[in-house]
Amino acid sequence: MKPYSSLKKTYAITLLLLILCLSMVLSGCGRGGAAAEGSAAKGTLVIAMSAANIPVPDTMPTEGYEGMRFVGYQLYDGLVKWDLTQGDKPAELAGGLAESWEHSNSDPTEWTFHLRQGVKFHDGTPFNADSVIFALDRLLKPDSPYYDAKTAGSTGSSLRFIAKYAKADENTVRIYTNGPYSFLLYDLASILIPSPEAVKKYGGDYANHPTGTGPFKFVSMKQGQELVMDKNDKYWGTVPKLDRVVLRPISDPSARLAAIQSGEVNWAEIPPTESIEQLKSMGFQVLTNTYPHIWPYVLNTADGPWKDKKVRQAANYAIDREGMSADLLGGASIPATQLMYKGHAWYSSDAEPYAYDPDKAKKLLAEAGYPNGFSTTFLVPTSGSGNMWPVQMNEYVQKDLKAVGIDVKIESIEWQSLLTQYLQGFPKDKEVGAINISLPTIAPNSFPNFFSSAALFPKGLNIGGYSNPELDRILNEAQTSFDAGKRDALLKQASAIIAEDAPWIFVVHDLNLRVLAPDIHGFVQPQSWFADLTGISIE
Amino acid sequence: MVAFISKRLLLFIPTLFGVSVIVFLMLQMVPGDPVNTIVPADATEEERMRVTRELGLDKPIYVQFIYWLVHMFQGDMGTSIIKRLPVSELLLPAVGNTLLLAAASAAVSFGLGLAIGVYSAYRPKSWAASLFNVLGLAGIGMPNFWAALILIGIFSVSLGWLPSSGMQSIGGGGLLDTFRHLILPTIAASLTTLGVMTRMVRSTIAGLLQQDFVFALQAKGAPAGKVLRHVLKNGMPTILTVAGLQFGYLIGGSVLVETVFAWPGIGQLIYQAIGQRDFPIVQSGVLVVAVAFVLINLAVDSLHAVLDPRVRHS
Numbered sequence: 001m002k003p004y005s006s007l008k009k010t011y012a013i014t015l016l017l018l019i020l021c022l023s024m025v026l027s028g029c030g031r032g033g034a035a036a037e038g039s040a041a042k043g044t045l046v047i048a049m050s051a052a053n054i055p056v057p058d059t060m061p062t063e064g065y066e067g068m069r070f071v072g073y074q075l076y077d078g079l080v081k082w083d084l085t086q087g088d089k090p091a092e093l094a095g096g097l098a099e100s101w102e103h104s105n106s107d108p109t110e111w112t113f114h115l116r117q118g119v120k121f122h123d124g125t126p127f128n129a130d131s132v133i134f135a136l137d138r139l140l141k142p143d144s145p146y147y148d149a150k151t152a153g154s155t156g157s158s159l160r161f162i163a164k165y166a167k168a169d170e171n172t173v174r175i176y177t178n179g180p181y182s183f184l185l186y187d188l189a190s191i192l193i194p195s196p197e198a199v200k201k202y203g204g205d206y207a208n209h210p211t212g213t214g215p216f217k218f219v220s221m222k223q224g225q226e227l228v229m230d231k232n233d234k235y236w237g238t239v240p241k242l243d244r245v246v247l248r249p250i251s252d253p254s255a256r257l258a259a260i261q262s263g264e265v266n267w268a269e270i271p272p273t274e275s276i277e278q279l280k281s282m283g284f285q286v287l288t289n290t291y292p293h294i295w296p297y298v299l300n301t302a303d304g305p306w307k308d309k310k311v312r313q314a315a316n317y318a319i320d321r322e323g324m325s326a327d328l329l330g331g332a333s334i335p336a337t338q339l340m341y342k343g344h345a346w347y348s349s350d351a352e353p354y355a356y357d358p359d360k361a362k363k364l365l366a367e368a369g370y371p372n373g374f375s376t377t378f379l380v381p382t383s384g385s386g387n388m389w390p391v392q393m394n395e396y397v398q399k400d401l402k403a404v405g406i407d408v409k410i411e412s413i414e415w416q417s418l419l420t421q422y423l424q425g426f427p428k429d430k431e432v433g434a435i436n437i438s439l440p441t442i443a444p445n446s447f448p449n450f451f452s453s454a455a456l457f458p459k460g461l462n463i464g465g466y467s468n469p470e471l472d473r474i475l476n477e478a479q480t481s482f483d484a485g486k487r488d489a490l491l492k493q494a495s496a497i498i499a500e501d502a503p504w505i506f507v508v509h510d511l512n513l514r515v516l517a518p519d520i521h522g523f524v525q526p527q528s529w530f531a532d533l534t535g536i537s538i539e
Numbered sequence: 540m541v542a543f544i545s546k547r548l549l550l551f552i553p554t555l556f557g558v559s560v561i562v563f564l565m566l567q568m569v570p571g572d573p574v575n576t577i578v579p580a581d582a583t584e585e586e587r588m589r590v591t592r593e594l595g596l597d598k599p600i601y602v603q604f605i606y607w608l609v610h611m612f613q614g615d616m617g618t619s620i621i622k623r624l625p626v627s628e629l630l631l632p633a634v635g636n637t638l639l640l641a642a643a644s645a646a647v648s649f650g651l652g653l654a655i656g657v658y659s660a661y662r663p664k665s666w667a668a669s670l671f672n673v674l675g676l677a678g679i680g681m682p683n684f685w686a687a688l689i690l691i692g693i694f695s696v697s698l699g700w701l702p703s704s705g706m707q708s709i710g711g712g713g714l715l716d717t718f719r720h721l722i723l724p725t726i727a728a729s730l731t732t733l734g735v736m737t738r739m740v741r742s743t744i745a746g747l748l749q750q751d752f753v754f755a756l757q758a759k760g761a762p763a764g765k766v767l768r769h770v771l772k773n774g775m776p777t778i779l780t781v782a783g784l785q786f787g788y789l790i791g792g793s794v795l796v797e798t799v800f801a802w803p804g805i806g807q808l809i810y811q812a813i814g815q816r817d818f819p820i821v822q823s824g825v826l827v828v829a830v831a832f833v834l835i836n837l838a839v840d841s842l843h844a845v846l847d848p849r850v851r852h853s
Contacts, residue, residue: 046709052798052811056622142589150623153590156579160586207623223622223629224636224803225705246709250801251811254688258703259801262695416571416816423575439580449581461581 042538043243045520048259048268052251054227057210057218059135059192060154064385065440065529066269068190070247073530074229075122076192076212079113079132079173080185084524084532087289090344091528093185097127097193097213098173101185103482108180109163115171119236121195122217129167134196136165146199157445158187180480182487186443215240215534224249241522241537260284266517266538273330273389273513283518287525288511290334290341292441295388297378297397297434297505298450300426302465305374306433312502313352314364318404320356324396325508329389333508338499339441341509343527346444346491351499354506361404373405376433384415386438388510394436397507408433425457426464434505435463442529444487447494448475451503466503543844547837558829559611559822563604566818572596573620573816594620607822617819621812626819629808634827636706637797637804641789643721644729649782652733656740657767660748663741671737678734684795687727691799694723704801724800728793732785739781743774775846783839787832 047070055067057075073081081096097116104110119127137144139152139159152159161184165175177184198211210218215237216229227247231240248265250256253272260268261282271279280286299306299315306312321335337354340347365373380394381387391412398408411432413421418437426432439450449455453472455462471494478490499506516523522535574590591597595606610617616626655675659668695703702708706720747753747770756766794806805824812820844850 044709048704052807053622056624058623062621062623149589149593150577153574153578153582153586153593156582156586160583222803223624223632224801224808225707226709248705248801250704252799252801255691255704255799255801258688258691258696262691262699262703264695264702264704264708414571414814416575416814417569419575419580420571423580445581458584 044246045242045244045267045533045536045538046246046248046265048248048250048256048265050251050253050256050269051249053224053249054221054247056207057221057227058148058151058207059194059212060151060190062154066385069530070245071227072192073214074216074245074533075210075214075218076194077214078189078192079115080188082189082526082528082530084526084528084530085535087524087526089527090292091526091530093189096189097132107176108480108482109177111175111177111184112168113173113175115173116236117171119213120234121198121211121213122232123195123198123211125195125197125211127193127213128170129173131193131196132173133165133167134199135191135193136162138194138199139191140165155191157449158190161187180482182479182482183444186445216245219244235534238534240534242533245533260515260517263517266520268515270513271515273332276330276332276513279515285516285518285520287514287516287523288332289525289527290343290509291512291527291529292340292344292446293386293438293510293512293529294336294339294441295333295386295393295436295438295507295510296336297436297507298422298464299434299466299503299505300432300464301503302426304431304433305368305370305376306464308368309501310364310368311370312505313354314361314368314404315401315406315505316352316354316502317357317364318361318406319397319400319505319507321508322356324393328392328396329508332511332513333388334511336506336509338495338506339446339504340495345488346447346495348492348496348499351496352502354499358400358404365405370405373407375407375409377409377411377431378434378436379411379413379418379421379432380436381415381418382412384418384438386440386510387415387436388438388508390436393507397505422463423461438510440529444478444491447491447498448479451475451494451498464503466501468497468501471497471501540841540844544837544841547840551833554833555826555829559608559826560604562822562825563600563607566816566821567600569813569816571816573818576621576815576817607819611823611826616823619812619817619820621815621817622820626823629820630805630824630827633803633805633808633824634831636802637790637793637806638831640721640724640728640793640797640802640804641786643725644732644789644793645782645786647725648729648732648736648785652736653740653778655737657744657771659737659741660744663745668741672741675734675737678730679738680734681730682795683727683731683793684799686730687723687796687799690723690727706803724796724802727800728789728796732789735785736778736782740774740778743777744770747773772846776843776850779839779842779846783835786835790831790835791828 049066049070051063051066055061055063055071057071059076061067061071077096079096079098080093082091083094084091097119098113099116101111101113115129121127138146138148139155140162141147161177161181163176163178165173168174192212195211198209199206202209215232215235217232219228219230221227229245231243233239250259253270256268257271257275259265276286299312301307325331325333325335334341338348338351365371381390383390394410398410401408422435422437449461451462451466451471452475453467454460456465456467457463474490474494478487481487481490519538521537521539524535526532573594574587577590578587595603607617616630619626619629622629655671659671662668691703694701701723702720706717708716753766753770756769791806793804794810797804797807805828809821809824812824
């Protein structure tokens with residue numbers, strides 16, 4: 001029996017040693033770890049992005065508007081920029097690299113931009129009219145040696161109305177549009193200007209050496225790990241109080257929550273909604289604000305029951321938006337009953353209010369000839385930028401519609417497949433009543449792009465087949481009205497018509513949930529997809 | 540031995556070619572278009588076509604495949620459609636990161652699995668063996684991303700001992716820093732493998748302990764250590780086979796752990812590339828994982844051949 005007992009001893013000792021090793025590893029080198037990390041670098045803002053990778057820092061960064069928010073508008077400026085310093089009203093356009101501009105009275109297609117003087121790119125190259133022409137050539141002139149088809153492609157519709165452009169003098173640029181077009185400034189806010197010297201010098205490798213005029217300068221990036229930016233001491237606008245901004249891609253919401261709770265980051269995008277109360281009680285700043293986002297269903301108004309306006313209105317009355325916002329989403333959204341949210345210049349207070357009224361919904365369905373309801377299929381995404389929490393939210397809507405007799409079969413498909421399906425219009429080979437897809441509404445273009453007859457599929461994005469001549473007339477007038485007040489009044493009217501006709505089921509507006517560490521000061525949560533980091537300090 | 544390895548290496552070529560063709564064809568069949576990830580939703584057909592041409596996606600499939608293959612032979616993995624960087628610049632660091640995590644997890648799970656498995660086989664009725672048995676089952680049963688969240692909750696959020704995400708601290712760096720970031724993902728990734736290894740080692744060793752040669756050795760008065768050596772040598776082929784498979788699993792299957800810990804590995808990179816239809820990354824990434832699998836298999840088979848002369852001479 002001796003061998004056995006000695007074996008026992010050997011293994012007991014081995015095991016003990018292993019456990020000891022593990023606990024030493026866990027505790028020994030752990031001290032001074034995570035907690036210290038947060039405070040170690042004073043003046044450094046570490047942001048946990050919801051994207052799975054760091055945005056490629058070209059003038060139209062990848063990762064959608066999150067890339068634009070944290071990289072595009074931090075490294076670069078456009079001729080026009082978003083003023084994000086106020087949270088109590090929707091973000092408005094302000095002068096960027098153009099100090100001022102005028103629109104010609106004699107030629108409604110001509111705009112003149114007076115450039116800001118004395119501005120330099122991060123590499124020291126002076127900014128002037130040539131830089132603007134260079135940037136536009138890079139996007140609009142396929143035979144230019146520095147034409148970049150991918151960046152041009154992702155800048156997309158912002159370039160569509162620019163017919164030609166020319167340098168008037170060293171500090172003045174003229175831009176001509178295809179016909180009278182009053183929405184130009186919104187388009188220009190998405191066209192960012194890189195240093196011509198840097199683009200020429202680095203060519204295809206420019207994305208590794210992004211150089212703009214923005215409030216932060218590019219320092220380094222490691223794929224999948226971090227992008228580091230330092231403050232631009234010579235920024236022409238408000239010089240950032242922060243020394244450094246570090247972006248970290250953390251795609252899992254629980255992981256972002258853990259990262260901010262452990263002090264590894266001091267800013268986290270979209271934590272899990274169920275953590276909101278806990279975060280507040282721990283002293284974190286949980287921020288929300290309205291912004292131009294909507295979570296709707298695009299209805300197939302060309303075929304089937306949805307062709308009838310009463311059916312579409314019935315569905316809009318059937319949904320308990322308050323319940324969804326408060327119970328399901330923990331206050332991370334507000335009800336949407338039209339394209340824009342209350343408080344926005346294009347929101348109409350005269351529009352159909354669409355309160356939660358299942359009885360009215362049933363009545364409308366009966367009037368439309370569906371007293372016993374009907375069955376339909378909705379195509380919905382499983383995830384994706386701006387789509388919030390699609391699985392739970394769609395189940396919630398399904399339950400509400402079922403209660404009034406609309407039996408919805410949910411077909412969940414992966415985001416890229418859904419997007420492709422959306423761009424190909426409603427399927428011809430099967431019945432699909434609606435597609436659930438969230439689209440930004442930051443510019444007045446959203447109205448004609450989604451609802452005008454000119455944008456009917458396959459020419460544009462109005463895939464549901466909705467058409468209203470009166471709306472077309474109003475939108476056309478808005479597009480050619482150069483008086484902002486008049487334009488806004490027209491878009492307000494458009495909102496009311498669209499709500500009444502209900503080509504979409506309007507569900508909720510997202511509230512841009514984010515959480516900041518207690519020691520972050522000076523940030524204003526704007527009514528925008530974007531964010532101004534210059535006012536932030538860490539105390 | 541040389542002949543054995545070179546024969547296996549020759550099999551490499553058809554295997555990898557087959558993988559490339561299958562992945563390429565599968566990507567063509569997936570609905571969704573990388574162009575949609577680049578151009579905004581309201582782009583016109585013309586804007587869309589311009590980008591399609593730029594990416595070479597307007598060419599016939601076989602031309603695209605040959606183009607890719609020829610460049611691959613020249614060591615050029617192409618350029619990522621979405622990230623606009625050379626694929627090799629993205630893939631190689633990610634492979635390194637995944638291998639680091641897989642190697643650490645393998646070391647932990649194989650080492651502990653062997654020790655616990657052998658102990659449990661020798662002392663099947665002890666309380667410790669029963670405990671390990673239950674823990675092993677839990678290890679196999681618990682999804683690793685769940686374990687990851689619990690570990691983060693305890694060691695990062697509550698205790699603040701270890702970082703919860705990434706590979707390096709901000710402004711940090713160095714080996715110790717990376718090591719600290721490695722600990723939690725390693726534990727999370729190794730739980731399943733540890734459970735599998737423990738149970739497999741235990742049953743293999745327990746079976747061998749009943750064999751005549753063990754009794755013969757004991758009857759001849761061989762010391763326990765020597766008996767164990769003989770038992771292990773007999774059990775090794777089985778253990779190695781499972782270990783090889785598990786190592787492959789650790790490389791290819793850690794995407795959830797990588798996501799939860801924001802560990803910039805290849806699983807996460809390929810998963811994300813599939814979502815964005817970034818074909819060059821998926822194509823080359825799957826090939827790299829396939830190469831890793833084949834190499835591991837080769838290593839395991841070679842070890843087999845070393846340990847077991849019958850394999851060598853078959």
